[in-house]
Amino acid sequence: xxxxxxxxxxxxxxxxxxxxxxxxxxxxxxxxxxxxxxxxxxxxxxxxxxxxxxxxxxxxxxxxxxxxxxxxxxxxxxxxxxxxxxxxxxxxxxxxxxxxxxxxxxxxxxxxxxxxxxxxxxxxxxxxxxxxxxxxxxxxxxxxxxxxxxxxxxxxxxxxxxxxxxxxxxxxxxxxxxxxxxxxxxxxxxxxxxxxxxxxxxxxxxxxxxxxxxxxxxxxxxxxxxxxxxxxxxxxxxxxxxxxxxxxxxxxxxxxxxxxxxxxxxxxxxxxxxxxxxxxxxxxxxxxxxxxxxxxxxxxxxxxxxxxxxxxxxxxxxxxxxxxxxxxxxxxxxxxxxxxxxxxxxxxxxxxxxxxxxxxxxxxxxxxxxxxxxxxxxxxxxxxxxxxxxxxxxxxxxxxxxxxxxxxxxxxxxxxxxxxxxxxxxxxxxxxxxxxxxxxxxxxxxxxxxxxxxxxxxxxxxxxxxxxxxxxxxxxxxxxx
Amino acid sequence: xxxxxxxxxxxxxxxxxxxxxxxxxxxxxxxxxxxxxxxxxxxxxxxxxxxxxxxxxxxxxxxxxxxxxxxxxxxxxxxxxxxxxxxxxxxxxxxxxxxxxxxxxxxxxxxxxxxxxxxxxxxxxxxxxxxxxxxxxxxxxxxxxxxxxxxxxxxxxxxxxxxxxxxxxxxxxxxxxxxxxxxxxxxxxxxxxxxxxxxxxxxxxxxxxxxxxxxxxxxxxxxxxxxxxxxxxxxxxxxxxxxxxxxx
Numbered sequence: 001x002x003x004x005x006x007x008x009x010x011x012x013x014x015x016x017x018x019x020x021x022x023x024x025x026x027x028x029x030x031x032x033x034x035x036x037x038x039x040x041x042x043x044x045x046x047x048x049x050x051x052x053x054x055x056x057x058x059x060x061x062x063x064x065x066x067x068x069x070x071x072x073x074x075x076x077x078x079x080x081x082x083x084x085x086x087x088x089x090x091x092x093x094x095x096x097x098x099x100x101x102x103x104x105x106x107x108x109x110x111x112x113x114x115x116x117x118x119x120x121x122x123x124x125x126x127x128x129x130x131x132x133x134x135x136x137x138x139x140x141x142x143x144x145x146x147x148x149x150x151x152x153x154x155x156x157x158x159x160x161x162x163x164x165x166x167x168x169x170x171x172x173x174x175x176x177x178x179x180x181x182x183x184x185x186x187x188x189x190x191x192x193x194x195x196x197x198x199x200x201x202x203x204x205x206x207x208x209x210x211x212x213x214x215x216x217x218x219x220x221x222x223x224x225x226x227x228x229x230x231x232x233x234x235x236x237x238x239x240x241x242x243x244x245x246x247x248x249x250x251x252x253x254x255x256x257x258x259x260x261x262x263x264x265x266x267x268x269x270x271x272x273x274x275x276x277x278x279x280x281x282x283x284x285x286x287x288x289x290x291x292x293x294x295x296x297x298x299x300x301x302x303x304x305x306x307x308x309x310x311x312x313x314x315x316x317x318x319x320x321x322x323x324x325x326x327x328x329x330x331x332x333x334x335x336x337x338x339x340x341x342x343x344x345x346x347x348x349x350x351x352x353x354x355x356x357x358x359x360x361x362x363x364x365x366x367x368x369x370x371x372x373x374x375x376x377x378x379x380x381x382x383x384x385x386x387x388x389x390x391x392x393x394x395x396x397x398x399x400x401x402x403x404x405x406x407x408x409x410x411x412x413x414x415x416x417x418x419x420x421x422x423x424x425x426x427x428x429x430x431x432x433x434x435x436x437x438x439x440x441x442x443x444x445x446x447x448x449x450x451x452x453x454x455x456x457x458x459x460x461x462x463x464x465x466x467x468x469x470x471x472x473x474x475x476x477x478x479x480x481x
Numbered sequence: 482x483x484x485x486x487x488x489x490x491x492x493x494x495x496x497x498x499x500x501x502x503x504x505x506x507x508x509x510x511x512x513x514x515x516x517x518x519x520x521x522x523x524x525x526x527x528x529x530x531x532x533x534x535x536x537x538x539x540x541x542x543x544x545x546x547x548x549x550x551x552x553x554x555x556x557x558x559x560x561x562x563x564x565x566x567x568x569x570x571x572x573x574x575x576x577x578x579x580x581x582x583x584x585x586x587x588x589x590x591x592x593x594x595x596x597x598x599x600x601x602x603x604x605x606x607x608x609x610x611x612x613x614x615x616x617x618x619x620x621x622x623x624x625x626x627x628x629x630x631x632x633x634x635x636x637x638x639x640x641x642x643x644x645x646x647x648x649x650x651x652x653x654x655x656x657x658x659x660x661x662x663x664x665x666x667x668x669x670x671x672x673x674x675x676x677x678x679x680x681x682x683x684x685x686x687x688x689x690x691x692x693x694x695x696x697x698x699x700x701x702x703x704x705x706x707x708x709x710x711x712x713x714x715x716x717x718x719x720x721x722x723x724x725x726x727x728x729x
Contacts, residue, residue: 428532435553436553436563437643438557438558438584438586438643439554439582441554443582447571447574450573451571451573451622454573
């Protein structure tokens with residue numbers, strides 16, 4: 001007979017994590033623990049220049065004096081930072097010229113992820129930089145991009161090859177002492193991506209990075225730096241997965257975006273870290289700091305689809321420094337079972353005539369807690385600033401929670417700020433209506449959820465939108481795949 | 482087509498249907514009339530398989546097949562369609578996307594491939610013309626912000642697209658002005674054929690002037706207390722439901 005809400009809930013609980021496999025790759029891992037010596041060794045391993053080592057040490061010293069934040073609406077056992085290994089690299093670390101040289105196990109991993117490099121290369125026209133356990137193992141399309149003067153490589157490589165750019169911009173948007181996790185990342189980041197688009201260049205393809213945590217007991221601290229020089233454009237995609245493990249894995253990334261005058265950066269994330277099992281065991285702690293700065297007439301657009309992680313703490317933000325600059329934040333956060341998400345954005349209006357838009361869609365199922373936390377701040381000199389915020393929550397069942405914490409600080413009376421919020425529930429009547437038209441309950445839920453998320457899904461690049469849509473379905477479906 | 486025998490059903494422990502017998506053959510249109518609370522909408526929900534309604538006695542057979550153990554979507558796949566009295570809103574899902582999903586779900590259940598896009602498009606154009614539906618309407622979110630008339634027209638549009646064997650129109654006339662009623666009735670009439678059947682549930686005789694039934698049944702207190710031809714509907718309109726109450 002038909003499905004009741006009870007039965008739906010039961011189905012949702014049985015959903016399995018699709019990417020829960022472990023790749024057996026010979027890797028070199030540091031013993032657990034963090035001290036100055038470990039920071040030095042990471043820097044040494046990566047043959048970094050002196051200034052980088054010192055920058056890391058400064059960050060480490062700052063971190064040691066800081067305390068883990070507790071203001072977010074999430075509850076977890078704080079990780080023991082001395083029980084984590086801060087470096088894990090696949091041992092055969094060569095520069096691959098062709099796919100044949102890549103470890104076959106690694107290739108298998110990519111295949112399971114559905115991002116066969118080869119296919120990506122040939123079909124999608126996407127340049128992929130893959131970060132697996134902290135070290136960037138393969139970069140494609142580098143040559144095509146190089147012709148336009150675009151630099152797209154691992155951050156380690158950038159530190160070697162383009163130290164001037166890295167030194168000039170790293171830590172300028174997110175200072176090392178910005179917050180606990182950013183400081184930790186600054187001290188121990190092992191790899192990440194770097195991207196530079198020269199003046200007036202429109203990047204001809206979507207740049208893509210795929211992160212994956214593999215080794216047990218390692219934290220992933222990747223660092224991304226994207227610089228769009230004057231009048232340039234880039235669309236950057238980031239996807240994340242992790243194998244299922246019983247223990248909680250830590251992920252503390254930092255992403256800095258710099259959009260110089262008239263530049264535009266579109267940054268899209270599909271985050272599918274392991275969320276833990278249905279009893280709330282395991283899963284990734286995702287404590288990420290993402291922030292961009294917009295110079296005159298520049299635009300930064302964050303789009304995120306967050307379906308994974310046991311605990312998410314993430315607020316991709318925009319500093320609208322230049323006049324006429326624009327910041328956008330489009331987010332879908334889906335939580336199921338025991339997942340907890342506290343996510344949102346900060347829009348800091350400094351320049352005149354700056355505009356920001358926030359569209360947040362939270363979907364909660366199971367026993368999960370989903371919070372939107374956002375700050376819209378208008379500084380005294382920012383005349384005619386505008387903001388529009390819309391926060392919608394969709395609930396499934398009656399054991400989950402949706403929360404909204406909007407903070408508005410306007411210190412200029414020309415500011416125009418609008419905030420709208422709705423909360424709705426997937427109703428049995430909606431499901432029955434779909435059923436009556438021949439659509440089964442799982443598909444019906446997917447339909448309602450996709451409809452709810454449409455405004456944000458539409459902001460994603462085409463191929464990513466399809467993947468994100470599937471991910472939303474998988475995250476809520478009873479059966480695998 | 483549909484054979485109902487001694488059907489008893491309850492909702493939240495309250496007995497609503499108390500022994501319904503109904504035999505609907507292919508090509509026929511049956512009207513079910515009755516005062517408020519007589520069980521008309523319960524009957525349509527029970528046929529469609531709504532989980533809140535428990536059948537505690539009797540049988541329902543569709544072309545000889547017992548419906549008892551079939552989920553609502555399985556009944557839909559077998560060709561049962563319910564035009565809802567209060568169609569639900571699904572924000573962000575367009576009319577087109579919804580009907581496409583519904584058609585392909587039914588095809589999948591029958592082991593067929595998805596309907597090719599061009600065939601789908603042609604069919605959508607044809608059926609929307611039949612119901613005088615504007616193409617802009619098709620890209621709007623399902624039932625969101627629709628007027629009463631638009632909601633009902635959308636229901637009949639879905640009926641036209643899905644081509645069911647048995648259609649149940651539950652109070653399709655409620656919320657319709659006379660122009661909209663004519664368009665909807667006209668559409669329904671064009672969809673009538675010797676291979677399908679319809680059950681029209683209504684409180685008033687008005688709709689039956691446009692959709693002329695072969696049989697009229699009067700439902701009262703969970704039972705069919707009187708059956709006849711379309712003249713019965715006229716008589717009911719004149720004498721009111723009190724006449725039936727007295728008779729029972």
